Amino acid sequence: MKLLRGFLWLLGFQLLGHAVVELLALPVSHAMAGLLLLLAWLLVKRRLNESVATASQALIPLLAMLIMPGVVGVFFVIDEFAGHWTAVMVALGVGTFLSVLTSLWLMLRFMPKEADGGDERERLS
Template structure:
């Protein structure tokens, strides 16, 4: 039941993001607006909703499948990129680098210190 409740929370924020984007004519995807609203809600509450955490953990293994439709959709608009391949490649390289850098910073920021110290003492682990 906790998993279903978590999915309903996530879908509710996605729907709320859809409404906000449409009402304000924002140049942001509906899902991204919903995630930003969810982030704001979690920051205001200052604690993680257990149902949302359970649903989120269930979605992590499916992340590649959730990204796949957008990647496949590029093939339908491939002609739009003619003459812009340099910009596309630079954007992909810079975006990937910034994504990896952000992930590394977040790991350093939020990883428990005793786990980090244990890895330094035992390099085989």
């Protein structure tokens, strides 16, 4: 039941994002607006809803499948990239580097600090 409730929360925020984008004529995708609204809600509550966490964990293994339609769509517009392969490759390289750097920074920032092992080393020597 917790999984279903979490999916309903996620779907509700996606629908809310859709409504906000349509009403305000924002140049943002509906799903992204829903995710931003979910982020704002989580920041205001200052705790993670257990149902949303359960549903999110169930979606993580499917992430590659969720990204696949966009990747496949590139094949239909491949002719438009004909003279721009250098720019595409530079953008992919820089984007990947910045993504990895950001992930590393977030990991170092938010992971719990390990206790200094100095005392243990002194006892062993």
